[in-house]
Amino acid sequence: MGAGATVQENARVIKYREALNEALREEMRRDPTVFLMGEGIAERGGSYKVTAGLLEEFGPERVRDTPIAEASFVGAGVGAAITGMRPVVEILFVDFALLALDQIGNQAAKYRFMTGGAGRVPMVLRTQGGVGNGLAAQHSQSLEALFYHIPGLKLVMPSTPCDAKGLLKSAIRDDGPVIFIEHKLLYMAEGAVTEEDYLIDLGVGDVKRVGNDVTLIAWSNMVPRSLAAAEAVAAEGIDVEVVDPRTLVPLDKELILESVRKTEHVLVVQEAPRRGGVASDIASIIQEEAFDYLDAPIQIVAGKNTPIPFNLELESLCVPREEDIVQAIRRVAGRV
Amino acid sequence: MTGAAYSRELVLGFYRTMFTIRTFETRCIGLYRQGLIRGYFHPYLGQEAIAAGVCAALREGDYITSTHRGHGHCIARGGDLKRMVAELFGRATGYCAGRGGSMHIAHITAGNLGANGIVGGGIPLGVGAALGAKIRGADSVTVVFCSDGASNNGVFAESLNLAAAWDLPLILMIENNQYAVSTPIEQAAREPDLYKRGAGYGVDSRLIDGNDVFEVHRCTLEAIETCRAGRGPVLIEAKTYRHLGHHVNDPGHYMPQERLNYYKARDPLTTCKTFLLKEGLAAEEDVQALEAEVQREIEEAVEFARASPQPSVEEFLAEVETY
Ligand SMILES: Cc1ncc(C[n+]2csc(CCOP(=O)(O)OP(=O)(O)O)c2C)c(N)n1
Ligand SMILES: [Mg+2]
Numbered sequence: 074m075g076a077g078a079t080v081q082e083n084a085r086v087i088k089y090r091e092a093l094n095e096a097l098r099e100e101m102r103r104d105p106t107v108f109l110m111g112e113g114i115a116e117r118g119g120s121y122k123v124t125a126g127l128l129e130e131f132g133p134e135r136v137r138d139t140p141i142a143e144a145s146f147v148g149a150g151v152g153a154a155i156t157g158m159r160p161v162v163e164i165l166f167v168d169f170a171l172l173a174l175d176q177i178g179n180q181a182a183k184y185r186f187m188t189g190g191a192g193r194v195p196m197v198l199r200t201q202g203g204v205g206n207g208l209a210a211q212h213s214q215s216l217e218a219l220f221y222h223i224p225g226l227k228l229v230m231p232s233t234p235c236d237a238k239g240l241l242k243s244a245i246r247d248d249g250p251v252i253f254i255e256h257k258l259l260y261m262a263e264g265a266v267t268e269e270d271y272l273i274d275l276g277v278g279d280v281k282r283v284g285n286d287v288t289l290i291a292w293s294n295m296v297p298r299s300l301a302a303a304e305a306v307a308a309e310g311i312d313v314e315v316v317d318p319r320t321l322v323p324l325d326k327e328l329i330l331e332s333v334r335k336t337e338h339v340l341v342v343q344e345a346p347r348r349g350g351v352a353s354d355i356a357s358i359i360q361e362e363a364f365d366y367l368d369a370p371i372q373i374v375a376g377k378n379t380p381i382p383f384n385l386e387l388e389s390l391c392v393p394r395e396e397d398i399v400q401a402i403r404r405v406a407g408r409v
Numbered sequence: 410m411t412g413a414a415y416s417r418e419l420v421l422g423f424y425r426t427m428f429t430i431r432t433f434e435t436r437c438i439g440l441y442r443q444g445l446i447r448g449y450f451h452p453y454l455g456q457e458a459i460a461a462g463v464c465a466a467l468r469e470g471d472y473i474t475s476t477h478r479g480h481g482h483c484i485a486r487g488g489d490l491k492r493m494v495a496e497l498f499g500r501a502t503g504y505c506a507g508r509g510g511s512m513h514i515a516h517i518t519a520g521n522l523g524a525n526g527i528v529g530g531g532i533p534l535g536v537g538a539a540l541g542a543k544i545r546g547a548d549s550v551t552v553v554f555c556s557d558g559a560s561n562n563g564v565f566a567e568s569l570n571l572a573a574a575w576d577l578p579l580i581l582m583i584e585n586n587q588y589a590v591s592t593p594i595e596q597a598a599r600e601p602d603l604y605k606r607g608a609g610y611g612v613d614s615r616l617i618d619g620n621d622v623f624e625v626h627r628c629t630l631e632a633i634e635t636c637r638a639g640r641g642p643v644l645i646e647a648k649t650y651r652h653l654g655h656h657v658n659d660p661g662h663y664m665p666q667e668r669l670n671y672y673k674a675r676d677p678l679t680t681c682k683t684f685l686l687k688e689g690l691a692a693e694e695d696v697q698a699l700e701a702e703v704q705r706e707i708e709e710a711v712e713f714a715r716a717s718p719q720p721s722v723e724e725f726l727a728e729v730e731t732y
Binding site: 106108134135137139140142144145146147148149150151152153154155156157158160175176179180184186187188189190191192224225 | 508517526533534535563575732
């Protein structure tokens with residue numbers, strides 16, 4: 074079963090982190106070449122408990138605590154992947170991926186290409202990003218644009234437990250390399266996840282709320298926030314369609330364009346700083362491929378172009394809040 | 410070294426590999442001068458004993474990672490000369506279908522995970538190959554080739570530690586040719602004996618003469634034994650010297666003539682050939698026949714590359730769409 078749609082049968086309500094844990098457990102049971110490494114993931118089960126209990130089941134060869142040496146253990150993941158393994162490497166915070174950028178951008182991303190297609194890097198780099206609660210400038214970034222920009226990487230940013238599980242399973246089976254960015258505020262989020270084995274294909278987006286007036290494109294933690302905003306404006310008679318691409322590379326352009334052709338009004342919401350962001354690229358794709366359908370300029374609500382401050386009130390000003398999204402919806406719908 | 414310890418087959422094998430590397434590169438540098446090869450070309454001339462000695466000790470299922478100065482490693486690990494020259498020409502039949510060039514040649518099925526355009530970039534890849542083998546319970550060893558310059562990059566230290574912490578079957582082979590481009594190791598490090606770095610990580614470390622193929626081979630065999638017994642990694646520093654500048658367009662004026670002469674007097678090919686003849690392992694005619702055969706192979710490879718098609722633009726554009 075490799076569908077894109079949300080699976081509802083035999084569903085239980087579980088947390089995002091539990092869904093990720095199930096994905097890892099199932100894939101490790103299925104395929105002995107899948108192994109995990111990262112900081113504090115074994116005994117401790119990871120900072121967000123995503124890998125809890127896996128050491129007990131799979132043992133220390135396949136669930137490894139690494140030294141604090143991001144460049145080399147990410148590179149070791151690449152080397153293991155090239156030679157027949159399917160490593161899932163965890164980087165505690167996406168901010169720390171900057172220490173491993175050579176291995177990600179120059180080695181993993183380009184290996185298949187440089188070897189004329191002879192090599193494969195079936196590695197998943199799991200990491201976690203976004204603003205939390207006062208974690209300050211080096212633990213709060215949304216760096217997806219970096220990976221989005223480098224050809225050769227796939228990029229997954231799930232917003233729900235169901236998506237997180239199905240996408241992680243697909244990412245592990247993919248010939249990669251896949252950057253899989255979770256959101257620190259979503260680990261405790263709950264959602265329905267079927268008991269059945271399922272995959273969600275990379276490159277298949279999902280309409281999280283059907284609507285007719287405005288297409289709102291968002292991913293990761295901006296999805297629940299945008300859904301809340303959509304509910305808030307529903308009372309004013311603005312019917313918002315929330316499209317979650319789920320994977321930014323490959324991007325489900327067709328799903329986005331289909332929605333745009335229907336609503337003729339577009340808002341893109343991203344937590345990352347506005348400058349050089351994925352939202353701008355999505356907006357440019359839409360204006361290039363669906364300009365004739367647009368009834369209003371595309372709006373972007375994005376993070377401010379700033380390092381994230383520690384102070385909670387200042388922090389909250391730096392990424393789109395529900396009220397920012399509400400106002401932007403009104404603007405794009407011509408209701409201001 | 411005494412003749413008794415070495416079979417004719419083994420020593421002729423060393424010589425053949427080293428002669429192939431030398432002739433391949435000399436010929437390709439000529440083609441470079443004619444404009445048939447473009448881009449970066451980092452000659453391995455002078456260091457042949459290291460690739461030849463190491464790879465002769467490896468078996469199927471073992472891995473190597475290589476560097477920007479990688480032709481020698483590829484040849485010694487069983488590389489196909491035709492596909493190598495074709496890649497240097499950027500042709501569709503090359504190892505990387507013209508996508509990689511000199512700095513990215515890989516022969517994965519032979520266990521050569523590839524050259525690398527990033528100094529030090531291949532070191533963690535080798536750690537990963539060794540790690541994967543350990544997890545699978547495979548009896549495989551990985552050799553990481555790097556030079557003095559890479560040893561000053563952070564990933565060198567990280568990888569040495571990581572491999573040691575996890576007892577990985579990894580041999581870190583530093584080909585200390587004493588320069589990173591034009592910067593001598595004495596300037597880039599207070600301690601120019603790089604093998605000494607292993608001790609601090611609890612890693613068995615050796616210093617050897619990189620121009621002596623026998624010593625390289627013997628030391629690699631010992632290191633492999635250590636690794637297969639689960640006591641890896643092993644660090645080896647092989648002192649050597651380039652015969653040319655950093656790349657084909659670098660005259661290498663900064664290399665003192667005296668020192669160059671010293672190392673040229675210890676040319677690994679000459680030493681090996683003298684040994685073959687003196688120990689009676691081969692006659693002059695045998696060596697000449699071998700050399701003629703290698704030269705023929707290289708000419709065939711050059712002809713193959715010349716006759717090979719350019720990569721298809723349509724195929725490339727279709728590939729682009731997959732990114
Ligand atoms: C990360 C990185 N920095 C700089 C360079 C440019 N560069 C190419 S080769 C080289 C010298 C490398 O020296 P060493 O590791 O001793 O290798 P050798 O050239 O002696 O084989 C440099 C600086 C590079 N390719 N990658
Ligand atoms: Mg050097």
